Amino acid sequence: MKRLIAIVALLCMVMSLAACTAPQTSDNKGTTPNMGNPGDPNAYYFTYKGTEIRLNGDMEVILNALGEPKNYTEETSCAFEGLDKTYTYGSFVIQTYPKADKDYVYMFWFLDDLVQTPEGVKIGDTQAAVEAAYGADSYNGRNAYILKKDNYSMTVILEDGVVSSIQYTIVIG
């Protein structure tokens, strides 16, 4: 009988240990990724016709200011309950993620030279202009400048020595 108690106790101990080491994802859906704080004033942004478009910004505010986009798509979010939405305006694209019945900016990128970064860099600029704005440290040695701030990232891609893409995103933590 003592042995039986010992075995049961041992199994209980194993289970308790497992309880301590098991990941927090207790169901088959995983945990919600850390996207930072909605409305974070330190997040990357740019301004278009007086409207500030900022990572983790409230999409409803942007929509109210800019109106209906030229193109819109949505897809079931891999990471969240709800939909990931993509809004294309003439010169830029905004992607959002859902959180608590609202949509927040997850990523945006430029499509032409009618928009520019707060530092004045736009598509078509030279590598020298990019380096003057952001320094040489963020150069990947091949074709891009990648800047990081908190859990945000900005990427400037070069093609044949000129800027071909400027994009900002939340780095999912």
Add this chain to the structure above:
Amino acid sequence: MKKKSILILCVSLAVCLALLWLLQALLMPKYMANREGALIAEYYGNAGNNDVVFIGDCEVYENFSPITMWEEYGITSIIRGSPQQLIWQSYYLMEETFKYETPKVMVFNVLSMKYDTPESTKEQDQREPYNRMTLDGMRWSVSKWNAIEASMTQEEREGLGMWGYIFPLLRYHDRWSQLEAEDFQYLFRKEQISDNGYLMQTGVKPVMGEFTEAPLVDYTFGENSYYYLDKMVELCKSHGTQLVLIKAPSLSPIWWDEWDEQMENYAQEHDLVYINLLDSQEQIGIDWTTDTYDAGLHLNVYGAEKLSSYFGKILTEKCGVADRRGDPQLSAIWAEKVKIYHARKEEMEAQS
């Protein structure tokens, strides 16, 4: 007295193990509502006698209907698909498949080439549950062991590691507070949720606009992806099976031209057939206002039937897959599958 003690000890141990097994069976997700996680385990009941095996992510199990290919061409096929299945998982599923059957053609969807490591998928917190949906359903074998080894994220390795897969109870023990009716209902026996690996959807949600994604810094597929693709080529060659590479006609995620070019070159170098079905949408007859249930990511059953009808012809004419409808034994088995498929379709249509 000593004998009696040993007997008591053995019985006690057996009871404890049985209780732990029961507890594990109860706590593991059943995937009867969230159906994707049940697909891999369904293969074993349908293994053998399949001339074509599809392997890959949601772009195979939502877009191809083996039943349609049987009805129209007499092709026996099955899909070994799971959500966000990564290329090393596909490889080990392929390896395992050869233990059960030697198909004439193995079809691999190349979208997963874009993920070079477990860490390269965007949402890390989602990676482990996706791994589980592929790996938990596999029967134990060297292939499963290696698939787990190749799939674990750093976080998994630092946590339970392989033990979490050997004893899933360690992983799922804290699901006790989230148990639902299906956990009890399907404790011992699950319902078949797919039709030879095809996960039917009857809803309609038209494409809303043109999909767009930010350009990439580097379009080159990673070394690890190529390593497993090379292994697939070797594996299929060693079994005399034709490997066919496809890109399913899903509109999102975007299949970049630079990726397409790499696959074209790879196929040419390795004497493989590579078919980008995005280029054949018109010939397939896909109508994105009626043939998708999620606005262009995947086809619904009406789109899947069109695609299967188109692809079945390729399998017959280009790959020489035989019409097996003349085989009475196979015909009887497939007649039952066809019946289940149409009953499911009717039921789902009535619900939607």
